Amino acid sequence: MLVYLLLPLVLLLVASVWADHKTFVTPLYDAFDRALSHTAVAIAAHLERGQDGQLRLEKQEFGPPLHLPGTEPPPPPDDVFGDHDKPPEHFVARNGPAVWRRLFPGARDSFLYRISLPDGRTVVGDEGLPIAQDNSAIDFSFGDATYKQQALRIASYRTQVDGQPVIVTVGETVNRRTHAVRRLDTIIGLSDGIQLLLVLGLCLFGITVALRPINRLRERITHRQPQSLQPLPLEPVPSEVRPLVQSLNTLLVTVRDAAQAQQHFLTNAAHQLRTPLTGLKAQLEVLASETNDEAQQERIARLHGSVDRLAHTANQLLALARAEPSAHSPGDFTDVQLEALIGTVADAMLDRAIAREIDLGAECAPAHVRGVHWLLHELLINLVDNAIRHTPEGGRITLRCGLHGGAAYLEVEDSGPGIPPAERERVRERFYSTTGGGGQSSGLGLAIVEEIARGHHARFQILDALEGTGARMQVTFPPKAAQE
Known part of the structure; x- marks a missing residue:
């Protein structure tokens, strides 16, 4: 908003400076011209006709014409004072006419x-001084001229002295x-620049005050859980933004209804798939x-294995869909003891590990997280x-949990072939599986882990094993989720 305001205000500043310049400079020039015209009238008032009929200036008021700096002063004409009638030295105006000095x-x-x-x-004065053209019906005319490489403003006054027309030019x-x-x-x-800064300051203050409700709304949205799809409150929202918030609430309700419908469908589909698959296995x-x-x-054994893979894939798809952040509400989050969770999972997977002669162990330290x-x-x-699938x-x-730098973590480390760094991002993709695992993997396991970690604001990393070959899967929860 400030950017949009700044350009018009700068243009307005330029226009204002130009308008003020025109408004004030014209009267200023007129004042200078009036002063110049008053000087011409004052000089004309001191013109007189001598006994010989020649025009001359009063000796006590004016001396020879002034000269521009760097030029030789012209001598006074003889017909001004006469050959034997030079004014005394103290009558000659060294710095200009006496009237000019007084003004x-x-x-x-x-x-x-x-x-x-x-x-x-x-008659008298600087003979080279140009006369302003008579371009009006009035007695005065003004103009600009360059004389002896100096810019001049000139004024010509046309009058009569004892019936003799004369032109007084100054x-x-x-x-x-x-x-x-x-x-x-x-x-x-x-002045205009200070006004512009004041306007920008007032605009900044007004925008800051006006945006406070929107900033509070932004903070409320930012700190919401991803799975929270409740409508936003409308009370503190400005009227200009209220239609936007209402549209957003409509979208949230639509997404919430769609997520609930999806969950109902997945639950029903899971029951419908499990029943025939169980019957087929029987x-x-x-x-x-x-x-x-x-x-x-x-042939029956191969068919039995295919049915098991189908059942496993169906369960994985169901788990992936239920891991979506929108699939669970804030009320589903509770305090979870990670060491107790590891004990439960280790007991559940112990038979599979023993069947493959794999040493399944745990290294646990107390750690709590807020999660589902x-x-x-x-x-x-x-x-x-x-x-288990990729460990020979x-x-x-080894299963681990604990706190590191105030953040809780879960780790599963194996002694298998490991995952090359070039493939560590791809294995997170859905339905992507490496050549290991005996072809039993559906390619959804790590995708489910990534989705669940994202729903808990945790970071899922694939690292090298601490000792020897193998992979170390680490899920680090944010510090605010850890409860020491």
Whole structure:
């Protein structure tokens, strides 16, 4: 939102500075022009016609015209004061006309003037000073000119002295104007810039205050359990965001209903699959007892093995579906003793380990986690089942649990061939199985472990065995889930 606000505000700042410049500079220039025109009127007021009929300036007020820096001052024309009527030295204005000094004491600009006739002849003053073009019906005309490599602002006043038309032209350098405009632009820029910063600060404050309810809603969603599909409360939500939250609640209800429907379907499907598979196994056993044909017995044994694999795959699919985070509610989470869980799983899998002459042992330290007991039981069963399938006869399997750095962990280590690092990510995929295991694996065991670990915010890692060859399957729970 600040990014979207910043660009329009910057453009508005530029437009405001430009508008303020136009608004204030034009009256400023007009004020300078009026002062320049007043000087021309003051000079014209001191024009008089002498006894010889020639126009001249009063001697006590004006001296020779000023000159620009670095140039030779022009001598005063003879027809101003006459050959024998030069003004005394103390009458000559060294820094400009007396009227100019009175109007602008300590001015930083140079001043020039010229009094001429309509035919262009100069009566007094700087003969090279250009005359502003008469582009209006009024007596004054203004213009810009460059004279002796200096920028000038000139004003020409057309009047009459004793019936004689004259043009009084005054000019000044533009140092004061430029300095004043620069100061004005600096003040305008600083003022508008401060206003922009204040507006951005107010916007930031307003956005921060306005987003507090949304931030609280975000925190509430972030700290929710993945399996929690309850609708979000609408009371603290701003009205602008309420339609979004209502749509999200509709989605959550839809997902919750779909998950419940899926669970009901899976439960019913599991019962429907187990019943015929159990009956099929019973019929195969009866058939095997009624025949003595070795070829027939071999076929029945292969069929019996296929039915067992089918039953195992069906159970694995059911376990995978029930391991989804949306399949269990927050009320299913309880305190689970990991050492007791290992003891239960070791007792359940001991017969299979003994049948393959595998040393099944445990190294347990007290550790508690917050989790779903039957899901963690299923996780450990799949890890031990996977280890038994891939450990050769006479090998060993060690179950471990404990705390490491405040985090509880479960480990199953075997002395099998291990899993190459290049395949450790692929074996987590569904229906992917390595060449080991005698072809009995459905490729779902580690996928179930990954899904259950994810539902408990735990991290599932496949590591090398601590000693010799083999694999070490480790599930590390977050520290907040451990209860020492």
